[in-house]
Amino acid sequence: MVRGKTQMKRIESNASRQVTFSKRRNGLLKKAFELSVLCDAEVAAVVFSPSGKLYEFSSSSMSNIIERYQRKAKDPGSSAETTENDLQNLKGNSLDMMVKKIELLDISKRRLLGEVLDTCSIEELQSTQNQLERSLSRIRARKLMQNQILKGQTEQLKHKEKKLLDENRKLRAKFQNDELEPLKSVTEPQEVPRGRGLDVETELSIGCPRRQRLYIDPHEDCLSIH
Structure with missing residues (x-):
């Protein structure tokens, strides 16, 4: 976990200030040593603590380095x-x-x-864990929102599907009725009008047939046989 940027101002707490001084002093002297070894440079570092205690490092003689510095500082060129x-x-x-x-x-x-x-130290592990938990919380919230959006879209699609099925069912029923209507008119028996002159009465008799007469009824336009 990347630590937050330290503000460049005096640390108010005495204990924190002493701890920071010790850490950074050791780091400074270590860097000075690494610079002198890696780059074959003459390096001198002098540090006084708040209490006046001296800490120093020099890649060679401290006095020779200081004299060389003074000569270089006096050179106008x-x-x-x-x-x-x-x-x-x-x-x-x-x-x-x-x-x-x-x-x-x-x-x-x-x-x-x-x-x-x-x-990693305990503080760094705890910081990493906190960052992972925050990231996991954001991921879960994002996932929940995406699930809700997908659920809403699914409900809309189901409603649209149901509506289309109802319309399809209505169209199918209407199409079947339109096909059966001509067949019904063809297969339905037609009523034949019955005329008065078409009525026929039959009579069965046993014996010799009688002589029949043709009789015309003047009041009715029909023939009768007696």
Whole structure:
């Protein structure tokens, strides 16, 4: 987990100030030693604690380095070179800061993935755990919101499907009625009008047939046989 940026102001707590002094003093002297070994440079570092205690480091004789510094500071031609060197140092410091940030981000990522945890302190492990829990809470909230959106879309699709099925059922019923209507008119028997002159009465008799007469009824337009 990447620590928060420390504000550059005096630490009010005496205990915290003493702890920070010890850590950063050791880090400064360690960096001075590494610089002298890696780059074959003459390095001298002098630190006085708030109580006046002296801490120092020198890659060679401290007095020789101080005398060399004094001679260099008195040389008037060294000012331009010093300015150029300062600019180069600023550029180098910016590059070093960027490289350091990249390294910190890489370490943070590896810790979140569960790697390089053996070198972490209790505070760093707790900070990493808190960050993971916050990330997990945000992921769960996002997942819940996505599930609700999908549920709403599913309900809308089901309602639309039901509506389309009802319309399909109505259209199918209407289509079947339209097909059966012509068949019903063809197969239905037609009523034949019955005329008065078409009525026929039959009578069965046993014996000799009688002579029949043709009789015309003047009141009715029909024939009768007697």
